[in-house]
Amino acid sequence: MGQQLEPIARMVSQLSRLPGIGQKSAQRLAYHIINMPLEDVRELATTLYNGRKAIRYCTVCGNYATESCCEICKDDRRHNGQICVVRDPRDVAAIERMHDFHGTYHVLHGTLSPMDGVGPEDIRIKELMTRLNDPGVKEIILATNPDIEGEATAAYLARMIKPMGLLVTRIAHGVPVGSDLEYADEITLAKAMEGRREM
Numbered sequence: 223m224g225q226q227l228e229p230i231a232r233m234v235s236q237l238s239r240l241p242g243i244g245q246k247s248a249q250r251l252a253y254h255i256i257n258m259p260l261e262d263v264r265e266l267a268t269t270l271y272n273g274r275k276a277i278r279y280c281t282v283c284g285n286y287a288t289e290s291c292c293e294i295c296k297d298d299r300r301h302n303g304q305i306c307v308v309r310d311p312r313d314v315a316a317i318e319r320m321h322d323f324h325g326t327y328h329v330l331h332g333t334l335s336p337m338d339g340v341g342p343e344d345i346r347i348k349e350l351m352t353r354l355n356d357p358g359v360k361e362i363i364l365a366t367n368p369d370i371e372g373e374a375t376a377a378y379l380a381r382m383i384k385p386m387g388l389l390v391t392r393i394a395h396g397v398p399v400g401s402d403l404e405y406a407d408e409i410t411l412a413k414a415m416e417g418r419r420e421m
Contacts, residue, residue, distance in 0.1 A: 230256065282353075284329035284346050286311045294318075300326050303360035307350065307379065309333050309367060317365065325363070328353060333371035334378055342378065350379070354386060361389040368395040368413065 396414025
């Protein structure tokens with residue numbers, strides 16, 4: 223294919239900066255946008271810009287919000303003594319899709335990763351510890367990912383929180399529903415055995 227026109231090349235360059243969008247996908251998107259009516263392109267760009275400008279972080283939990291406090295923290299019915307600790311706002315969205323958790327959240331905005339230079343002061347641990355001074359808090363649910371960083375972060379938080387006399391729990395990890403045991407790796411099976419519960 224010949225030389226790309228400079229405006230198209232710039233569009234491709236910007237689109238390929240998005241996660242999961244490679245050069246070819248960016249090119250397809252750029253060509254799609256070029257074929258859209260100009261008014262639709264303006265609406266897309268304006269919506270993206272205004273959406274980004276409107277979103278901020280909740281001053282209490284660190285979740286996405288449009289005001290100083292997110293909808294979950296504003297809802298008094300959610301203050302049931304449970305705080306679920308997650309890595310980022312996408313994890314809040316995932317747990318909320320279950321419609322099964324009725325407590326509040328604390329978003330760390332990262333996990334401990336000494337190899338990448340991320341220590342306790344680089345994520346929202348201090349803010350979590352401040353929230354734990356509230357006598358209404360009874361249980362901290364550690365729901366970081368089951369990867370090395372997530373496990374290290376959960377272990378670190380558990381060591382800090384347990385002496386405060388609060389219940390500290392970790393979400394169970396294990397065999398996904400609908401899968402076969404024979405295809406599960408040893409670590410997944412070990413976690414499933416650890417997380418077993420009485421029937």
